[in-house]
Amino acid sequence: MAARRGAVPGGRPAGRPGGRPGAHAPARTRVVWSPALLGYDFGVRHPMTPLRLDLTFRLAEQLGVLALPGVEVVGAEPADDALVATAHTPDYIAAVRLAGTQGVPDEARGLGTEDDPVFPGMHDAAARLVTGSVESALAVWRGQARHAVNLAGGMHHAMPDRASGFCVYNDAVAAIRAVLAEGATRVAYLDLDAHHGDGVERAFWDDPRVLTVSVHESGTTLFPGTGHPADIGGPQAQGSVVNVALPAGTSDAGWLRAVQSVALPVVRAFSPQLLVSQHGCDAHANDPLTNLAVSVDGLRAAALEVHDLAHDVAGGRWLALGGGGYAIVQVVPRIWTHLLAIAAHAPIDVATPVPQAWREHVEGTLGPPAPEVMGDGEAAGSPAPWSAGYDPGSPLDRSLLATRKHVFDWHGLDALYD
Numbered sequence: 001m002a003a004r005r006g007a008v009p010g011g012r013p014a015g016r017p018g019g020r021p022g023a024h025a026p027a028r029t030r031v032v033w034s035p036a037l038l039g040y041d042f043g044v045r046h047p048m049t050p051l052r053l054d055l056t057f058r059l060a061e062q063l064g065v066l067a068l069p070g071v072e073v074v075g076a077e078p079a080d081d082a083l084v085a086t087a088h089t090p091d092y093i094a095a096v097r098l099a100g101t102q103g104v105p106d107e108a109r110g111l112g113t114e115d116d117p118v119f120p121g122m123h124d125a126a127a128r129l130v131t132g133s134v135e136s137a138l139a140v141w142r143g144q145a146r147h148a149v150n151l152a153g154g155m156h157h158a159m160p161d162r163a164s165g166f167c168v169y170n171d172a173v174a175a176i177r178a179v180l181a182e183g184a185t186r187v188a189y190l191d192l193d194a195h196h197g198d199g200v201e202r203a204f205w206d207d208p209r210v211l212t213v214s215v216h217e218s219g220t221t222l223f224p225g226t227g228h229p230a231d232i233g234g235p236q237a238q239g240s241v242v243n244v245a246l247p248a249g250t251s252d253a254g255w256l257r258a259v260q261s262v263a264l265p266v267v268r269a270f271s272p273q274l275l276v277s278q279h280g281c282d283a284h285a286n287d288p289l290t291n292l293a294v295s296v297d298g299l300r301a302a303a304l305e306v307h308d309l310a311h312d313v314a315g316g317r318w319l320a321l322g323g324g325g326y327a328i329v330q331v332v333p334r335i336w337t338h339l340l341a342i343a344a345h346a347p348i349d350v351a352t353p354v355p356q357a358w359r360e361h362v363e364g365t366l367g368p369p370a371p372e373v374m375g376d377g378e379a380a381g382s383p384a385p386w387s388a389g390y391d392p393g394s395p396l397d398r399s400l401l402a403t404r405k406h407v408f409d410w411h412g413l414d415a416l417y418d
């Protein structure tokens with residue numbers, strides 16, 4: 001079945017990736033990590049501190065995830081200008097370099113703002129994330145790795161000519177463009193960050209080769225204010241943009257219902273050759289910047305579903321990216337360690353104790369309390385399927401229905417019953 005889905009109408013595979021996906025693919029999981037990635041640092045008062053990556057990889061290491069069979073940890077050098085220019089204008093790249101070398105702000109390009117302060121080495125730091133995601137996407141596409149994870153990536157707000165929302169260079173856009181350049185004809189991007197994936201959507205707005213799906217808190221209550229159900233892509237690519245705008249306060253059951261009743265069906269219907277997912281974990285209830293109320297258990301459940309989806313529809317070709325997430329002790333290290341473990345085919349049970357050494361490190365450097373187990377104690381059960389009925393009185397279901405009505409037709413799906 002997976003092989004058939006790799007074919008285009010007429011039966012000839014287009015842009016066939018190298019290697020032999022599916023059962024014969026190498027079981028390697030490529031994990032992008034080196035301490036150099038901690039250089040993406042807007043300063044001590046900024047919410048997106050690199051500590052969240054440091055704490056994540058310490059936790060993953062202590063749980064043995066990085067030493068699992070097939071896991072390969074690789075660093076990333078800064079991308080050259082030609083590679084960054086697959087996602088950004090030359091003028092903007094020059095402005096980022098000037099900001100990073102001479103401290104010159106450029107507020108018209110989003111540099112030196114409250115969200116995106118200028119810092120030394122800004123260009124190189126941001127360009128490393130681009131390399132990490134592009135090389136990972138190509139490794140998966142060429143069959144050199146089955147899955148890849150770049151937790152430092154997922155900078156989904158960056159626009160062609162400006163920084164936005166803590167994002168300088170859009171590694172996700174560059175990664176997708178890299179596989180398109182190698183002949184891919186169908187790439188799906190699934191964004192689970194609490195914020196709308198506006199930069200990636202913009203890049204592929206009118207490109208039928210790329211499906212972008214964003215599940216986020218409604219723009220009426222959260223930055224960047226976009227991502228409405230009626231936004232479905234340009235004239236050449238109607239239905240290739242899918243936006244699920246959730247009411248503030250949505251918790252596990254509603255969030256997972258959104259993933260299962262909108263995001264997963266459209267990705268399945270699109271039958272991508274590669275699945276790129278963004279796992280910003282700021283939908284968590286403890287996140288200081290958003291108003292959703294998802295648990296670690298819920299985020300983990302979605303990551304498991306995304307992994308299964310990649311095997312079901314994309315021959316296992318899966319690139320998972322990080323993204324937002326600002327509860328840097330209580331949330332980010334646990335959910336991203338879960339994601340790494342899932343990508344390494346060794347999921348960690350939510351009842352697993354958090355290693356004492358990690359807790360002592362956290363409490364010794366940042367102060368207590370560190371979480372004690374790998375889950376939040378929420379039973380992230382499967383919500384009832386949409387086909388079992390929906391509640392027109394529920395703001396959540398009304399929102400999901402709006403998205404379904406706008407895009408399901410384009411994918412041969414029934415908005416009311418599928």
Ligand SMILES: [Zn+2]
Nearest residue numbers: 193195282324
């Ligand atoms: Zn976010």
Ligand SMILES: [Zn+2]
Nearest residue numbers: 307311316345
């Ligand atoms: Zn797998």
